Amino acid sequence: xxxxxxxxxxxxxxxxxxxxxxxxxxxxxxxxxxxxxxxxxxxxxxxxxxxxxxxxxxxxxxxxxxxxxxxxxxxxxxxxxxxxxxxxxxxxxxxxxxxxxxxxxxxxxxxxxxxxxxxxxxxxxxxxxxxxxxxxxxxxxxxxxxxxxxxxxxxxxxxxxxxxxxxxxxxxxxxxxxxxxxxxxxxxxxxxxxxxxxxxxxxxxxxxxxxxxxxxxxxxxxxxxxxxxxxxxxxxxxxxxxxxxxxxxxxxxxxxxxxxxxxxxxxxxxxxxxxxxxxxxxxxxxxxxxxxxxxxxxxxxxxxxxxxxxxxxxxxxxxxxxxxxxxxxxxxxxxxxxxxxxxxxxxxxxxxxxxxxxxxxxxxxxxxxxxxxxxxxxxxxxxxxxxxxxxxxxxxxxxxxxxxxxxxxxxxxxxxxxxxxxxxxxxxxxxxxxxxxxxxxxxxxxxxxxxxxxxxxxxxxxxxxxxxxxxxxxxxxxxxxxxxxxxxxxxxxxxxxxxxxxxxxxxxx
Amino acid sequence: xxxxxxxxxxxxxxxxxxxxxxxxxxxxxxxxxxxxxxxxxxxxxxxxxxxxxxxxxxxxxxxxxxxxxxxxxxxxxxxxxxxxxxxxxxxxxx
Ligand SMILES: [Zn+2]
Ligand SMILES: [Zn+2]
Numbered sequence: 001x002x003x004x005x006x007x008x009x010x011x012x013x014x015x016x017x018x019x020x021x022x023x024x025x026x027x028x029x030x031x032x033x034x035x036x037x038x039x040x041x042x043x044x045x046x047x048x049x050x051x052x053x054x055x056x057x058x059x060x061x062x063x064x065x066x067x068x069x070x071x072x073x074x075x076x077x078x079x080x081x082x083x084x085x086x087x088x089x090x091x092x093x094x095x096x097x098x099x100x101x102x103x104x105x106x107x108x109x110x111x112x113x114x115x116x117x118x119x120x121x122x123x124x125x126x127x128x129x130x131x132x133x134x135x136x137x138x139x140x141x142x143x144x145x146x147x148x149x150x151x152x153x154x155x156x157x158x159x160x161x162x163x164x165x166x167x168x169x170x171x172x173x174x175x176x177x178x179x180x181x182x183x184x185x186x187x188x189x190x191x192x193x194x195x196x197x198x199x200x201x202x203x204x205x206x207x208x209x210x211x212x213x214x215x216x217x218x219x220x221x222x223x224x225x226x227x228x229x230x231x232x233x234x235x236x237x238x239x240x241x242x243x244x245x246x247x248x249x250x251x252x253x254x255x256x257x258x259x260x261x262x263x264x265x266x267x268x269x270x271x272x273x274x275x276x277x278x279x280x281x282x283x284x285x286x287x288x289x290x291x292x293x294x295x296x297x298x299x300x301x302x303x304x305x306x307x308x309x310x311x312x313x314x315x316x317x318x319x320x321x322x323x324x325x326x327x328x329x330x331x332x333x334x335x336x337x338x339x340x341x342x343x344x345x346x347x348x349x350x351x352x353x354x355x356x357x358x359x360x361x362x363x364x365x366x367x368x369x370x371x372x373x374x375x376x377x378x379x380x381x382x383x384x385x386x387x388x389x390x391x392x393x394x395x396x397x398x399x400x401x402x403x404x405x406x407x408x409x410x411x412x413x414x415x416x417x418x419x420x421x422x423x424x425x426x427x428x429x430x431x432x433x434x435x436x437x438x439x440x441x442x443x444x445x446x447x448x449x450x451x452x453x454x455x456x457x458x459x460x461x462x463x464x465x466x467x468x469x470x471x472x473x474x475x476x477x478x479x480x481x482x483x484x485x486x487x488x489x490x491x492x493x494x495x496x497x498x499x500x501x502x503x504x505x506x507x508x509x
Numbered sequence: 510x511x512x513x514x515x516x517x518x519x520x521x522x523x524x525x526x527x528x529x530x531x532x533x534x535x536x537x538x539x540x541x542x543x544x545x546x547x548x549x550x551x552x553x554x555x556x557x558x559x560x561x562x563x564x565x566x567x568x569x570x571x572x573x574x575x576x577x578x579x580x581x582x583x584x585x586x587x588x589x590x591x592x593x594x595x596x597x598x599x600x601x602x603x
Pocket of ligand 2: 206207208209210224225226228229
């Protein structure tokens with residue numbers, strides 16, 4: 001969630017780097033290529049400061065390191081860490097949160113807090129001003145509010161007034177340069193989940209005083225049975241039910257139905273017969289799935305061995321037989337750079353993170369990424385009206401390792417155009433990721449999901465998904481197979497192949 | 510997956526041998542497995558995933574490099590570096 005950073009400084013200061021800190025090598029001009037001049041390498045090498053072995057990057061960076069992340073005053077709220085709520089009930093949590101609010105540093109009147117002195121992460125309060133209960137239409141006061149997909153706005157059913165919550169990037173200042181990120185910054189909706197936090201939230205209906213309970217595992221809204229007002233869960237509780245931001249659906253249901261229908265239409269012949277009989281794409285469900293969106297400021301170092309072809313020729317081996325042979329140069333290769341990863345997106349529901357394609361079809365949901373996360377808005381439960389949602393149950397700590405590995409992948413792929421000289425490939429022996437700063441935001445992202453439970457022989461079940469990205473319309477799916485039919489046609493293909501093999505052998509020999 | 514593996518071995522061994530085309534008939538014998546694999550993948554899409562390594566926006570800052578020639582090898586029968594890992598993807602599927 002950031003502008004492509006003009007950001008900060010590059011690689012951290014250190015000794016000149018050539019991969020051999022103990023015995024610095026490298027008279028200028030010793031660098032490749034060797035005989036036979038490979039202009040492509042010259043070209044890319046000249047872009048790098050290779051000739052003077054690796055000028056101290058600190059001197060290249062302008063000025064002093066940037067000051068620590070400032071937190072806007074209206075968002076700085078001292079928050080009791082979730083761990084303190086271990087074994088607490090939701091009422092306890094509420095009481096403490098109330099005390100904190102009344103302590104005088106509510107929205108707009110925050111004390112000066114130096115976050116860097118804290119042990120834990122810097123917290124961006126994304127819940128300021130949100131409370132559970134009735135969210136009224138600002139125009140007429142009705143609570144009958146729903147997302148209008150074509151416009152992306154919340155619309156009041158009663159007076160048709162339309163509005164939307166602000167873009168999260170702007171509201172929470174998520175657009176500061178990624179290169180300036182230091183340490184861990186999280187949205188308050190990304191806090192660790194406290195085991196034992198009650199999933200059922202109870203509160204009084206502000207209109208009629210009735211006690212209302214909402215099971216946040218299944219719904220974030222409920223209608224008061226007495227006064228018919230719609231009640232919303234907006235307050236962040238340490239159970240992962242309320243994220244920092246939401247990306248509203250922009251692809252209407254009929255478009256999703258059409259895409260799913262077209263997807264299956266191309267896959268009928270070998271499809272499971274019962275699946276085809278029961279196929280009804282209009283049963284597709286709109287669901288907000290939980291993700292973590294993370295910006296990463298990392299320093300990457302790669303060192304290894306590259307090979308560059310110098311000659312290709314043919315030699316004869318025995319009578320009438322020839323083989324290709326290759327001569328090549330071997331290089332020690334190193335690349336070091338800062339990488340500013342913008343909106344890396346990770347599933348944060350543990351069941352969806354299991355992507356073993358032999359057991360489930362979660363890879364289908366994974367494959368419809370990316371989302372246009374820049375358009376996410378400040379969370380409001382009214383965006384969820386008429387949709388389902390799944391609660392996040394994975395914490396930032398558990399996602400750190402996957403995020404670091406993906407950062408390394410991204411960096412390695414970004415550096416590919418600097419190693420094109422090594423046409424035979426590079427083996428990286430050292431792949432270091434040093435994460436300088438991270439910014440985590442919990443999000444609900446929109447997915448149209450059609451699911452079908454296949455009952456396989458032997459009583460095994462497999463849930464097949466066909467998923468449509470609720471923003472981009474990207475569609476992917478798993479269609480259950482009629483294995484008998486597929487094997488029969490495989491047999492036919494094999495028989496034809498054997499005949500063709502025989503015929504071609506007759507012709508060749 | 511077993512099928513892709515077998516296919517890989519078959520293709521690797523065939524390309525490693527001589528260039529006179531005598532392996533072409535053998536290729537036809539793979540028609541069954543190839544057909545099965547293509548159809549299975551087309552319906553089930555078990556190989557699909559988010560390509561985070563190319564589909565995530567990211568900016569490279571302050572690229573430094575060294576490239577030092579250390580050896581010259583002649584007469585290799587492989588067209589590419591056998592243990593190259595520059596296109597490996599490690600952060601997927603967990
Ligand atoms: Zn209204
Ligand atoms: Zn009520």
